[in-house]
Amino acid sequence: METPFGITLDVGSSRANHTGSWRVERPVYVDRLPPCNDACPAGENIQGWLYHAESGDYESAWRALVEENPLPAIMGRVCFHPCETACNRVRVDDAVGINAVERFLGDLAIERGWTLPEPGADTGKRILVVGSGPAGLSATYHLRRLGHAVHLVDSSHQLGGMMRYGIPAYRLPRDVLDAEIARILAMGVEVTLDHVVDDVEQERRDGSYDAVFLAVGAQIGHRVSIPAGDSSRVVDAVTFLHQVADDDPPLLGRRVVVYGGGDTAFDAARTARRLGATDAVIVYRRNREHMPANEEEFAQALGEGVTMRWLSTVNRFEGERLVLEKMRLNEAGFPEPTGELEELDADALVLALGQDTDLSLLERAPGVVIRDGVVEVAPTMMTGDAGVFAGGDAVPADRTATVAVGHGKHAARSIDDYVNGRVREAVARHELASFDRLNTWYYSDAPRTRRPELEKIRRQDTFDEVVQGLTEENALFEARRCLSCGNCFECDNCFGVCPDNAVIKLGGGERYEIDYDFCKGCGICVSECPCGAIEMVPEKI
Amino acid sequence: MTKRPVRFYQVGSFAVGNRLLTDDQRTVQSDPNRTNSIDSGHRACQGCGEALGARYALDAAMRAAAGRVVTVNATGCLEVFSTPYPETSWRVPWLHSLFGNAPAVATGVAAALRVKGREDVRVVGQAGDGGTVDIGFGTLSGMFERNDDVLFICYDNEGYMNTGVQRSAATPPAARTATTDAVGPEPGNVFGQGKDLPRIAMAHDIAYVATATVADLHDLEHKVEHAMTLRGARYIHILVPCPLGWGSASSDTIKVARLAKESGLFPVFEAENGRVTSVSPIRRRTPVEEYLRLQRRYAHLFGAHPRPDIVTRLQEIADENIARYGLVNDETEEIPVLEEAKEMVH
Numbered sequence: 001m002e003t004p005f006g007i008t009l010d011v012g013s014s015r016a017n018h019t020g021s022w023r024v025e026r027p028v029y030v031d032r033l034p035p036c037n038d039a040c041p042a043g044e045n046i047q048g049w050l051y052h053a054e055s056g057d058y059e060s061a062w063r064a065l066v067e068e069n070p071l072p073a074i075m076g077r078v079c080f081h082p083c084e085t086a087c088n089r090v091r092v093d094d095a096v097g098i099n100a101v102e103r104f105l106g107d108l109a110i111e112r113g114w115t116l117p118e119p120g121a122d123t124g125k126r127i128l129v130v131g132s133g134p135a136g137l138s139a140t141y142h143l144r145r146l147g148h149a150v151h152l153v154d155s156s157h158q159l160g161g162m163m164r165y166g167i168p169a170y171r172l173p174r175d176v177l178d179a180e181i182a183r184i185l186a187m188g189v190e191v192t193l194d195h196v197v198d199d200v201e202q203e204r205r206d207g208s209y210d211a212v213f214l215a216v217g218a219q220i221g222h223r224v225s226i227p228a229g230d231s232s233r234v235v236d237a238v239t240f241l242h243q244v245a246d247d248d249p250p251l252l253g254r255r256v257v258v259y260g261g262g263d264t265a266f267d268a269a270r271t272a273r274r275l276g277a278t279d280a281v282i283v284y285r286r287n288r289e290h291m292p293a294n295e296e297e298f299a300q301a302l303g304e305g306v307t308m309r310w311l312s313t314v315n316r317f318e319g320e321r322l323v324l325e326k327m328r329l330n331e332a333g334f335p336e337p338t339g340e341l342e343e344l345d346a347d348a349l350v351l352a353l354g355q356d357t358d359l360s361l362l363e364r365a366p367g368v369v370i371r372d373g374v375v376e377v378a379p380t381m382m383t384g385d386a387g388v389f390a391g392g393d394a395v396p397a398d399r400t401a402t403v404a405v406g407h408g409k410h411a412a413r414s415i416d417d418y419v420n421g422r423v424r425e426a427v428a429r430h431e432l433a434s435f436d437r438l439n440t441w442y443y444s445d446a447p448r449t450r451r452p453e454l455e456k457i458r459r460q461d462t463f464d465e466v467v468q469g470l471t472e473e474n475a476l477f478e479a480r481r482c483l484s485c486g487n488c489f490e491c492d493n494c495f496g497v498c499p500d501n502a503v504i505k506l507g508g509g510e511r512y513e514i515d516y517d518f519c520k521g522c523g524i525c526v527s528e529c530p531c532g533a534i535e536m537v538p539e540k541i
Numbered sequence: 542m543t544k545r546p547v548r549f550y551q552v553g554s555f556a557v558g559n560r561l562l563t564d565d566q567r568t569v570q571s572d573p574n575r576t577n578s579i580d581s582g583h584r585a586c587q588g589c590g591e592a593l594g595a596r597y598a599l600d601a602a603m604r605a606a607a608g609r610v611v612t613v614n615a616t617g618c619l620e621v622f623s624t625p626y627p628e629t630s631w632r633v634p635w636l637h638s639l640f641g642n643a644p645a646v647a648t649g650v651a652a653a654l655r656v657k658g659r660e661d662v663r664v665v666g667q668a669g670d671g672g673t674v675d676i677g678f679g680t681l682s683g684m685f686e687r688n689d690d691v692l693f694i695c696y697d698n699e700g701y702m703n704t705g706v707q708r709s710a711a712t713p714p715a716a717r718t719a720t721t722d723a724v725g726p727e728p729g730n731v732f733g734q735g736k737d738l739p740r741i742a743m744a745h746d747i748a749y750v751a752t753a754t755v756a757d758l759h760d761l762e763h764k765v766e767h768a769m770t771l772r773g774a775r776y777i778h779i780l781v782p783c784p785l786g787w788g789s790a791s792s793d794t795i796k797v798a799r800l801a802k803e804s805g806l807f808p809v810f811e812a813e814n815g816r817v818t819s820v821s822p823i824r825r826r827t828p829v830e831e832y833l834r835l836q837r838r839y840a841h842l843f844g845a846h847p848r849p850d851i852v853t854r855l856q857e858i859a860d861e862n863i864a865r866y867g868l869v870n871d872e873t874e875e876i877p878v879l880e881e882a883k884e885m886v887h
């Protein structure tokens with residue numbers, strides 16, 4: 001080309017100048033573990049399913065959710081949501097209402113008739129699952145997905161374990177429970193009800209199962225000896241709730257005293273109110289600070305007229321007179337007797353002092369270790385008896401439905417390894433997306449949506465569900481409050497803030513890419529990423 | 542402050558884009574087909590706020606004028622790092638003449654376009670603070686007073702950076718530069734001097750005067766786009782941190798700009814025909830100390846021989862700005878000085 005007088009070079013683009021060579025550190029996209037996912041006992045990818053819910057794609061959200069947990073409508077009601085306690089948004093305003101959105105998705109799936117993924121190709125292996133509570137159902141689902149045949153056995157007359165016979169219907173309506181169980185059974189499961197497994201090894205041989213998962217829970221109400229007169233009515237809470245669930249409630253009278261401070265105590269007291277008790281009093285030996293029951297349940301119970309007797313133990317029950325002894329807490333927070341006695345009128349006393357596990361079916365199983373009333377298991381959930389796995393309330397762990405679901409999943413994967421003679425390498429967990437990794441400037445504040453509660457008055461004498469679901473609008477709002485901790489949500493910040501245009505926007509869920517020809521390694525993208533999904537790593541020079 | 546309230550709870554109105562926003566709620570910068578007025582391969586330092594601010598402003602101007610923009614650039618970093626002959630980073634028509642005459646050249650370009658009947662082509666003049674506040678001031682004031690049809694943008698990095706960080710009339714008090722040493726009883730730049738160009742521009746009663754920072758893209762783009770809807774002389778003053786001259790981490794460029802605004806040291810507002818019409822309220826009111834500690838040009842105020850008295854005087858300047866422009870409202874959060882920040886003296 002002719003150049004003007006005095007000009008010797010043609011004009012060229014600065015793109016010829018690869019300024020990436022200046023770099024000593026490079027930005028790299030990462031996925032960090034969101035604290036909600038980290039805290040979820042069922043191992044849900046919460047941030048992952050919220051991501052779909054944020055765009056209103058509820059079916060994809062539900063599908064991502066049931067990858068890990070087949071019971072979202074149930075979990076969305078009964079889970080104590082440790083995810084929300086861990087949620088980073090707590091430090092911005094208030095936790096994301098994960099549990100409420102989960103329930104919304106679960107209910108929508110039932111309403112729309114969404115089905116679980118197809119079972120895996122038949123492996124020819126047969127697994128016995130004993131117990132159909134959350135642990136057994138979760139294991140069944142995951143085993144079916146892996147292509148194993150499942151024989152689900154339960155001694156009760158219906159499936160569901162404590163979800164049916166413990167948790168009252170006003171917290172978990174039975175149609176919801178039935179719908180989620182039916183969806184699992186539709187994957188093709190052989191079910192035997194009213195059958196007590198009393199010797200695991202015998203049962204295993206008779207049915208030639210390749211492996212066994214024990215999910216027998218903790219069915220027996222813990223008893224303490226309380227001197228009681230002949231006419232005094234003493235029942236344990238699990239039996240009481242079981243009878244109510246069977247539509248055969250015992251007559252407790254008008255003044256019911258429940259002894260204990262856990263969730264079961266509250267369920268028993270609230271159930272007694274619904275059955276017509278005018279007084280439902282919970283007697284607990286410590287104070288509110290030390291009470292293990294869930295805050296929400298406590299508040300709901302008080303709202304329904306349940307009353308509390310703190311720092312008291314039951315000394316004896318004579319006719320209609322319950323004698324309580326007042327306690328005081330020592331420095332360590334333990335209750336000590338004061339010797340001071342009080343009386344309380346009562347028609348019945350309900351003991352809610354915990355549950356024990358009946359493990360007699362393991363008596364002849366070799367190598368099994370039972371400690372503190374529960375079965376010891378390896379990290380794979382296998383007991384000392386090779387091929388026999390256990391989970392849920394029957395093993396040492398927190399006794400919640402969510403933990404049980406997590407155990408069921410984990411055991412199913414271990415059983416798959418076991419029957420295939422595989423040993424799984426432990427995979428390293430992603431680094432935690434802790435709060436200090438976020439740039440919260442970009443998240444504007446929004447108050448959390450509270451689930452509406454049934455009017456108190458209606459609640460006292462019906463078993464209608466107390467906590468109502470979110471509307472679609474609220475669920476969307478709630479989902480969009482998620483900060484997407486540690487995982488890119490395509491906000492375009494990195495693409496926008498690079499002074500060197502060295503971020504390439506791939507778009508449509510494909511996120512971004514760094515153009516290392518031009519990235520000078522300034523690190524602005526890392527600082528301005530709202531969710532901490534970019535990391536600086538030293539350049540190997 | 543953005544003029545389009547985006548009720549989007551995940552990222553509010555502050556992130557560059559988001560997959561869930563409609564196109565009109567996203568910034569120009571979120572568009573994969575943005576002009577990229579300054580291309581990759583330019584020689585600005587790592588994390589240069591000026592390179593970023595110029596792309597933000599010109600890309601917005603390009604979108605507003607449907608791609609018909611001529612730019613006139615004064616001498617300074619922006620010119621030197623973008624156009625070492627024979628390479629250029631500019632993907633917009635671009636002229637460079639001298640350090641002091643960019644407003645006059647821009648006036649000339651606007652006059653020529655008028656004569657040619659090309660009023661669809663818009664003129665943007667641009668310069669650093671030295672080229673605007675100091676040497677270009679005479680021609681700029683003339684351009685304002687004649688109401689020439691030019692949008693003039695000052696990229697304020699508070700010093701003559703291109704020639705090695707000398708003081709300009711936009712350098713803040715107490716800041717160390719190559720010509721204001723951090724020695725003596727009054728270390729760094731003196732108090733009580735310098736020019737507040739946005740207010741001087743307002744005194745010319747021109748159609749539009751605005752300030753912005755690279756920390757609030759929605760706001761910056763809104764102002765450029767609004768300016769492009771008007772005719773006559775318009776002025777936008779954009780704070781663009783300079784990691785080299787300020788001694789801040791290259792990764793902190795946007796953070797530093799954000800703190801300049803959030804502390805009240807750099808008021809962000811809009812004015813039409815000489816009157817302030819809107820201000821960007823402070824979201825998280827931050828003590829100036831936190832802003833100062835991120836920059837080595839203020840290191841002499843901390844460390845072994847701290848000068849809390851000087852920090853207090855700087856805080857007073859911020860407080861006066863807050864009072865003058867009404868920068869604090871009901872939603873402003875007060876942020877205390879964090880203990881971690883105290884250890885961050887370089």
Ligand SMILES: Cc1cc2nc3c(=O)[nH]c(=O)nc-3n(C[C@H](O)[C@H](O)[C@H](O)COP(=O)(O)OP(=O)(O)OC[C@H]3O[C@@H](n4cnc5c(N)ncnc54)[C@H](O)[C@@H]3O)c2cc1C
Pocket residue numbers: 078079080130131132133134135136153154155156159160161162163166167168195196197198215216217218219238241263264267361391392393394398399400401402404
């Ligand atoms: C009143 C009450 C309220 C609760 N509320 C909540 C709550 O709100 N949220 C929460 O997360 N958790 C709650 N829990 C705890 C939760 O229900 C349990 O942790 C969970 O159900 C344990 O699951 P699992 O599968 O281990 O056992 P289970 O649910 O107890 O199921 C065990 C099943 O095994 C069967 N079975 C036992 N032995 C045999 C045998 N030998 N042969 C055949 N079948 C057998 C039983 O019939 C039963 O169906 C509550 C518990 C109670 C009692």
Ligand SMILES: Cc1ncc(C[n+]2csc(CCOP(=O)(O)OP(=O)(O)O)c2C)c(N)n1
Pocket residue numbers: 591616617618619640641668669670671672673698700701702703704709
């Ligand atoms: C008349 C004249 N005097 C001095 C210079 C040297 N010079 C070039 S750029 C510059 C400073 C530019 O400062 P500023 O306008 O603030 O831009 P920055 O580099 O800081 O972006 C100076 C002094 C010159 N080019 N012309």
Ligand code: SF4
Pocket residue numbers: 034035036037046047050086087088089096098481482483484485
């Ligand atoms: S903000 Fe979202 S990703 Fe982060 S912890 Fe809470 S729910 Fe999980």
Ligand code: SF4
Pocket residue numbers: 584585586587588589590591592618619622698702703782783784785786
């Ligand atoms: S000296 Fe400052 S303004 Fe100039 S290129 Fe470097 S960072 Fe940018």
Ligand SMILES: [Mg+2]
Pocket residue numbers: 669670671696697698699700701702
């Ligand atoms: Mg300058």
